[in-house]
Amino acid sequence: MKFDTIIMGGGLSGLTCGIALARTGKRVAIVAGGQNTLHFFGGSFELLGNVDGADVTNPLEAISSLDQQHPYSKMGHEQVAQLAEQAKSLLGDAGIKTSGDSARNHYRITPLGVTKPAWLTLDGLATTDRPDSLPWKKVALINLESFIDYPIDFVVEGLRALNTTVEMPTVTLECIKRARRSATEMRATNLAKVFTNTRNVAQLAEAINAVAGDVDAVLMPAVVGIDNEDASDILKAQVEKPMYFLPTLPPSVSGVRINAALRHYFQMLGGRFLLGDTVDKATLEGDRVTRVNTAKLQDTPLEADQYVLATGSFMSKGLVSNFERVYEPLLDLDTNAPKEHAQWSQFGLMGDQPFMSYGVMTDEHFRPLKDGKPLSNVYAIGQVLGGHNPLTLGDGTGVSLLTALAVAQNILDQK
Amino acid sequence: MATTQLTSISDHNFEQCLKCSICTVYCPVAAVNPAYPGPKQAGPDGERYRLKDPKFFDEALKLCLNCKRCEVACPSDVRIGDLIQQARMKHTTHRPKLRDMMLANTDLVGSMATIVAPITNFSLGLKPVKVVMDAVMAIDKHRTFPAYSAQKFEAWYRKNAQAQQDKFAHHVSYFHGCYVNYNFPQLGKDLVTVMNAVGYGVHLLDKEKCCGVALIANGMYQQARKQGEVNMASMRKSINQMRRPIITTSSTCTFTMRDEYPELLGVNNDNVREHLSLATRFLFQLIDEGEVKLAFRPDFKMRVAYHTACHMQRMGWAIYSTELLRMIPGLELVELDQNCCGISGTYGFKKENYETSQAIGSILFADIEAAKPDYVSTDCETCKWQIEMSTGVKVLNPISILAQAIDVEATQKLNGVR
Numbered sequence: 074m075k076f077d078t079i080i081m082g083g084g085l086s087g088l089t090c091g092i093a094l095a096r097t098g099k100r101v102a103i104v105a106g107g108q109n110t111l112h113f114f115g116g117s118f119e120l121l122g123n124v125d126g127a128d129v130t131n132p133l134e135a136i137s138s139l140d141q142q143h144p145y146s147k148m149g150h151e152q153v154a155q156l157a158e159q160a161k162s163l164l165g166d167a168g169i170k171t172s173g174d175s176a177r178n179h180y181r182i183t184p185l186g187v188t189k190p191a192w193l194t195l196d197g198l199a200t201t202d203r204p205d206s207l208p209w210k211k212v213a214l215i216n217l218e219s220f221i222d223y224p225i226d227f228v229v230e231g232l233r234a235l236n237t238t239v240e241m242p243t244v245t246l247e248c249i250k251r252a253r254r255s256a257t258e259m260r261a262t263n264l265a266k267v268f269t270n271t272r273n274v275a276q277l278a279e280a281i282n283a284v285a286g287d288v289d290a291v292l293m294p295a296v297v298g299i300d301n302e303d304a305s306d307i308l309k310a311q312v313e314k315p316m317y318f319l320p321t322l323p324p325s326v327s328g329v330r331i332n333a334a335l336r337h338y339f340q341m342l343g344g345r346f347l348l349g350d351t352v353d354k355a356t357l358e359g360d361r362v363t364r365v366n367t368a369k370l371q372d373t374p375l376e377a378d379q380y381v382l383a384t385g386s387f388m389s390k391g392l393v394s395n396f397e398r399v400y401e402p403l404l405d406l407d408t409n410a411p412k413e414h415a416q417w418s419q420f421g422l423m424g425d426q427p428f429m430s431y432g433v434m435t436d437e438h439f440r441p442l443k444d445g446k447p448l449s450n451v452y453a454i455g456q457v458l459g460g461h462n463p464l465t466l467g468d469g470t471g472v473s474l475l476t477a478l479a480v481a482q483n484i485l486d487q488k
Numbered sequence: 489m490a491t492t493q494l495t496s497i498s499d500h501n502f503e504q505c506l507k508c509s510i511c512t513v514y515c516p517v518a519a520v521n522p523a524y525p526g527p528k529q530a531g532p533d534g535e536r537y538r539l540k541d542p543k544f545f546d547e548a549l550k551l552c553l554n555c556k557r558c559e560v561a562c563p564s565d566v567r568i569g570d571l572i573q574q575a576r577m578k579h580t581t582h583r584p585k586l587r588d589m590m591l592a593n594t595d596l597v598g599s600m601a602t603i604v605a606p607i608t609n610f611s612l613g614l615k616p617v618k619v620v621m622d623a624v625m626a627i628d629k630h631r632t633f634p635a636y637s638a639q640k641f642e643a644w645y646r647k648n649a650q651a652q653q654d655k656f657a658h659h660v661s662y663f664h665g666c667y668v669n670y671n672f673p674q675l676g677k678d679l680v681t682v683m684n685a686v687g688y689g690v691h692l693l694d695k696e697k698c699c700g701v702a703l704i705a706n707g708m709y710q711q712a713r714k715q716g717e718v719n720m721a722s723m724r725k726s727i728n729q730m731r732r733p734i735i736t737t738s739s740t741c742t743f744t745m746r747d748e749y750p751e752l753l754g755v756n757n758d759n760v761r762e763h764l765s766l767a768t769r770f771l772f773q774l775i776d777e778g779e780v781k782l783a784f785r786p787d788f789k790m791r792v793a794y795h796t797a798c799h800m801q802r803m804g805w806a807i808y809s810t811e812l813l814r815m816i817p818g819l820e821l822v823e824l825d826q827n828c829c830g831i832s833g834t835y836g837f838k839k840e841n842y843e844t845s846q847a848i849g850s851i852l853f854a855d856i857e858a859a860k861p862d863y864v865s866t867d868c869e870t871c872k873w874q875i876e877m878s879t880g881v882k883v884l885n886p887i888s889i890l891a892q893a894i895d896v897e898a899t900q901k902l903n904g905v906r
């Protein structure tokens with residue numbers, strides 16, 4: 074089977090790169106093994122949140138202080154600024170509406186009720202301009218009875234620390250009780266399926282109006298509408314007070330929706346999406362990959378002019394570690410992980426974990442290095458890349474989006 | 489105990505579970521029916537308890553469609569659907585009812601029905617009969633039964649096609665399945681047309697039994713195993729003695745014989761599995777390797793919405809069918825988002841499941857209506873019933889579309905067929 078480009082990995086960066094290429098009429102196939110880390114997405118994209126332990130105000134300016142190995146350093150200030158705009162409009166074209174500015178971070182509220190710098194936040198989610206206060210004096214945080222997988226006490230404590238009075242009225246509904254009969258957990262996505270039904274949404278609105286009281290805004294966990302915005306739009310229209318959603322623990326409703334929206338858009342553009350399949354072999358001739366084989370298509374090799382590695386980090390097995398080393402399992406590409414095992418991680422869960430910045434090394438066009446030399450028709454994008462750190466730098470989703478677009482541009486520039 | 493641990497772990501990867509709950513997001517049953525615990529709970533979580541004590545087995549597991557959408561979604565390759573089916577197989581005390589036996593024995597009931605097809609079709613469509621079936625048999629009265637054909641595919645084949653098959657340079661055996669034999673022989677005829685056009689003779693297997701998918705779903709494992717052994721013996725003969733690979737036109741039969749036989753039933757399919765393929769995949773590979781060519785009719789025009797059947801998705805083979813359809817110049821293809829149609833073989837025929845079944849399918853039906861296609865295409869026959877009943881849009885197997893789109897004479901010429 075022949076394509077112009079084959080992308081290995083169907084998460085945020087793989088889909089973004091696929092869309093950018095398919096839009097220009099390229100024949101693109103994405104091989105995606107299982108669902109991806111978008112399901113852990115909180116609802117905000119970050120470009121650059123922290124440098125040297127301090128919050129970043131202007132991400133575009135702060136790029137100059139990054140290490141030379143950082144993906145943004147390879148693009149340079151101008152390209153980062155331009156691709157950031159392109160990313161925002163691509164998301165919009167896929168039906169994902171966001172607000173935010175690459176030259177000025179705002180603050181998102183994490184699922185545990187803490188503020189963190191963010192670049193783009195999905196419309197409808199609560200945000201604030203400052204790390205230490207909310208735009209409202211008094212809010213009602215709706216406590217959905219039976220939503221046991223929501224750490225509401227943490228969130229209330231977090232919000233109260235932001236100079237806001239927080240009420241926590243409880244809402245009980247028959248439809249939630251019915252769903253609760255299931256022996257499964259009560260995750261955000263389970264509830265979102267209940268609140269896709271417009272009758273249930275109307276009941277929810279009525280119940281919220283009855284308990285909200287005299288507040289500036291109503292906040293509630295993002296558990297409304299699994300497939301699209303319709304249900305949450307209806308709810309917001311029916312709730313009398315201004316209303317905003319807060320992100321939840323995974324799997325998140327925003328993540329499921331973004332994933333579906335991007336995939337739908339990619340396929341609408343003619344892209345081929347091979348879900349539940351993985352590339353298990355890449356044939357290398359000299360410095361070129363000539364074909365790949367997947368677990369499910371076995372004796373049908375996939376061939377393309379370019380191959381994009383978007384296989385993610387350790388969790389998605391784009392990187393693997395054993396007792397001896399950290400390696401990239403498909404092509405055994407060069408990584409920036411030190412040989413010494415002891416340096417991989419530090420004690421304490423929240424500390425700077427060096428292994429989070431491990432990944433494959435590339436040249437300035439994001440072509441990965443093997444034995445010190447770049448492969449000529451392979452590119453690496455997203456979390457498989459080394460030299461950045463989603464935990465300490467707050468650059469995870471930004472790196473995924475921007476490297477995807479940069480590589481799409483590099484591929485298109487070739488001819 | 490030690491052996492239980494060992495086999496379970498190596499069997500279905502259940503210890504790989506990260507507890508991320510992504511599987512539950514994509515389970516069509518958990519989405520609409522709170523009585524079902526969902527894949528994570530029914531699969532890897534429940535398995536831990538069941539290994540300790542079988543009394544933790546929950547009869548609600550029979551609500552699983554065995555669609556395997558959870559497995560496709562799982563980032564850790566846990567074979568959740570297999571775990572659930574195996575638990576049912578090991579622990580259930582529930583005995584199949586007469587209704588389940590009838591629904592499951594697709595070939596037995598099919599044979600009887602064909603003999604009296606006009607009467608069966610007439611009476612299956614009749615209101616009072618449906619009400620009786622609803623009340624006595626618990627087969628939902630809203631269901632339209634697939635019509636039974638007056639002439640079985642095998643009979644048509646022997647009379648009209650068999651004699652010409654030996655003249656071709658290449659040969660395949662065709663596992664037609666119950667649906668083609670009893671309900672829709674046209675698909676079998678279309679397959680013969682297409683394969684003959686590219687220079688392949690089509691033959692029946694020595695002995696063909698129902699693949700057993702409905703038997704597995706209804707808990708009749710012994711019988712499924714027996715039928716599996718018969719099929720494997722016929723296929724081995726076809727492969728080893730006649731050098732004929734086997735093709736099918738049903739994604740579910742293919743999946744059952746390639747994957748459920750060894751994984752669930754313990755039926756050995758070594759040396760058969762790699763020679764057993766779906767017709768669209770077989771054809772695509774021949775074209776991809778330059779072995780055969782297709783010539784299309786210049787006047788062919790059709791807007792098609794392709795639905796990926798659950799087992800097609802599990803096999804990862806939808807791409808073969810869609811790439812084949814995309815080769816047709818006058819065909820405009822819309823790929824529908826991946827959603828289950830809700831029928832899952834005999835599941836949706838049961839009264840207790842009707843509502844769940846239609847609720848599951850509603851997303852897909854809305855997508856189909858929005859796409860405004862001339863036809864829906866899918867590789868599964870039960871999806872065809874469900875979609876036709878629920879949307880009114882006609883459904884064609886990709887092979888039938890191909891049979892309409894190719895210029896048979898020109899294709900024969902291209903492939904040196906006289």
Ligand code: SF4
Pocket residue numbers: 504505506507508509510511512527528531532561562563564565566568
């Ligand atoms: S998706 Fe897989 S890893 Fe996640 S909970 Fe389900 S079985 Fe476990």
Ligand code: SF4
Pocket residue numbers: 514515516517518526527530551552553554555556557558559568569572
């Ligand atoms: S096989 Fe289908 S119905 Fe059964 S648990 Fe998995 S997703 Fe749900």
